[in-house]
Amino acid sequence: MSRYPEGDALLAVCRAGLGKLVIVEGETEDEDPWFYGRWFGDLARELTFIPQNGHEKVVKAVQDLRSRLSPAREVYGIRDRDFSDEAAWQAQAQAMPADGVLFTRWYTLENYLLSAEGWFRVVGAMHRRLPEGWDTEAAIEALIAEAYRECLPLAAWNYTVRTECQRLPKDGLRHVEHPKALPQRPDETLAEWGRTRRAPRPLDEVYKERLESLSAAVQSELPCWVTGKAVLKVLLERLPVPSGPRPIASLLVNLYMREYPRPSDEHTALVRRILGRT
Numbered sequence: 142m143s144r145y146p147e148g149d150a151l152l153a154v155c156r157a158g159l160g161k162l163v164i165v166e167g168e169t170e171d172e173d174p175w176f177y178g179r180w181f182g183d184l185a186r187e188l189t190f191i192p193q194n195g196h197e198k199v200v201k202a203v204q205d206l207r208s209r210l211s212p213a214r215e216v217y218g219i220r221d222r223d224f225s226d227e228a229a230w231q232a233q234a235q236a237m238p239a240d241g242v243l244f245t246r247w248y249t250l251e252n253y254l255l256s257a258e259g260w261f262r263v264v265g266a267m268h269r270r271l272p273e274g275w276d277t278e279a280a281i282e283a284l285i286a287e288a289y290r291e292c293l294p295l296a297a298w299n300y301t302v303r304t305e306c307q308r309l310p311k312d313g314l315r316h317v318e319h320p321k322a323l324p325q326r327p328d329e330t331l332a333e334w335g336r337t338r339r340a341p342r343p344l345d346e347v348y349k350e351r352l353e354s355l356s357a358a359v360q361s362e363l364p365c366w367v368t369g370k371a372v373l374k375v376l377l378e379r380l381p382v383p384s385g386p387r388p389i390a391s392l393l394v395n396l397y398m399r400e401y402p403r404p405s406d407e408h409t410a411l412v413r414r415i416l417g418r419t
Contacts, residue, residue, distance in 0.1 A: 145168055152206070155206055159185065160184075164217070164242075165218070166194070166199055177190040188412065219411055222249075222365065225244055243411050245408070248368050249368050254369065260285075289364075293352060293355045294352060295317055295367075297348050298327050302314045308341075318370045
């Protein structure tokens with residue numbers, strides 16, 4: 142496991158890479174680049190995926206590399222949607238962003254690792270007799286939807302913290318990636334935090350408004366606004382495994398990728414845009 146390259150090390154990796162260079166998120170090559178490599182391994186001579194830790198570093202790396210490398214070495218980026226709004230998504234759909242950095246419609250890469258078909262294959266690979274409640278794709282689809290709904294308070298919390306930290310970037314609260322990491326009363330905690338910062342609007346109101354909006358959203362829209370990192374954690378905690386020590390999450394995800402190595406239609410479309418095949 143190697144840490145993402147920076148400075149001259151990043152430049153050297155890019156000069157050695159084949160084809161177009163695509164900067165993606167990930168602190169190591171075992172994160173997003175690993176998934177892109179398995180999804181698009183047949184394009185290894187046309188694309189090289191290189192990690193940078195977080196979407197801001199992706200944007201900066203693409204900018205720097207475009208200024209330092211020969212124009213013949215095309216550099217692009219693919220980042221998570223995170224908090225990007227719908228207007229930004231629509232603009233990207235109309236034209237390649239000027240900075241060359243595309244973002245996915247769903248919140249994180251992990252949202253794309255929540256196919257009911259994929260986890261149904263994993264359960265089938267681990268069990269000779271399918272466990273009750275996990276014995277059809279429809280049942281697993283319902284469990285995934287339940288995990289999303291359980292993460293709505295977390296998504297509302299992260300949204301409120303993000304917007305307030307954009308207003309006043311100091312003494313911030315942390316984003317959370319598991320429902321159990323939330324305070325017992327998120328609204329009260331946010332209200333008190335907002336008072337200490339003299340927020341122009343009570344933060345418990347911001348939180349409740351966002352939670353109501355998410356609760357009213359249709360299931361198909363939730364992957365745009367709820368981090369798949371949290372949803373995947375909730376689902377994997379409930380995934381039935383054979384007796385014995387419980388496999389760590391990364392091993393279960395590896396099994397998912399072995400059983401269901403298909404990239405999403407969206408990732409395929411993004412790669413085709415970078416290759417100029419759309």
